[in-house]
Amino acid sequence: MHVQAVEVFYVNEQRGTMPEPQIPRRTAHPYQVEGLADLPDSLRQLAEQSLGPTEAVNLIFVVPSQVLGGHWWSGPRRVPEQTLLFTSQGVLHVQGTGAAGRAGQATYLRGGELVYVHLSLVLLYGRLELAGLVNGALSRIVVEYNTVGHVLLQPALHAFLRMAWKQAQAQTNDDQTDMLLDELEGQSFKFRSGLRYHTLQHDERLLGFVFQPRITQSHWRLFRRLIAPATLLALTDQQLVVIEENRTLGAAYGWIFTFCPRTCLAAIEARPNTEWQDLTVRLVREPVTVDRQVTVSNEKAMTWRDLWTRHGYKWHTAARAWPISPGSGFGAS
Secondary structure, X not given: OHHHHHHHHHHHHHHOOOOOOOOOOOOOOOEEEOOHHXXXXXXXXXXXXXXXXXXXXXXXXXXXXXXXXXXXXXOOEEEOOEEEEEEOXXXXXXXXXXXXXXXXXXXXXXXXXXXXXXXXXXXXXXXXXXXXXXXXXXXXXXXXEEHHHHHHHHHHHHHHHHOXXXXXXXXXXXXXXXXXXXXXXXXXXXXXXXXXXXXXXXXXXXXXXXXXXXXXXXXXOOEEEEEEOOEEEEEEOOEEEEEEOOOOOOOOOOEEEEEEEOOOEEEXXXXXXXXXXXXXXXXEEOOEEEEEEEEEEHHHHHHHHXXXXXOXXXXXXXXXXXXXXXXXXXXXX
């Protein structure tokens, strides 16, 4: 039987009739398609109805239906097929029919209405949250996906972020960014890599940063309580970037990014505790205000205040927080 199979292969190859390998278009991981016609049926019609007739689509990122782990009390959950269609003016999110026959839905967010982007890349789990104004109200687009496909998403995500930036100025060779990255490498190679390869764009200038190692507190003498994960605050000429590890006392893998366009930055309110401060960053996109929080040591807070006020932003100090409690993290809603 083995010899016969080899002979058939040889004959077919000689006749030029050997069929080309067929690679399935549908996979368990996120994938990219060329046009609307290539979308799954559950997404295509809604996408065509939601896009304007003159809207140019630059990239289509598709996330297959998947089962994700839930909380211990709820168990696994099924997430329907989804797609992100990045256009010349924004992004369209289309979600297929959900559990219990819930109808599919579409949300279009213009780049100029963006308030923040929250991105988690932890091992194989990816979560992208886009928050901005839709019809005058704050709307959030959330897509969970396998990080194997993030390499397809990142270029389009960076282009989308640029839509909320102020007009960029022509820059010459920027030695300051390289010097600051070298300085950060001496404090954390991991966070330097996250900032360099997942955050900074080719013409973006790094103005300064503060790196805060993990903060813990003694609890019942024998245990440690997590106050705040390791965190990097970075200010560029276009955005505020916060990079965090996930909240764990053990080994932390991956990064959690928050991107805030400088066009939305308003002020920081600092609330001191005994050894650290809870910093609340206020983002404003009229008529919406969003607060995001990060916790750093008193020393790091003073360093960040100097950088923040030097670039023209307001800093307020609130009354001391009491009782002392761990910060909720910059990624908390």
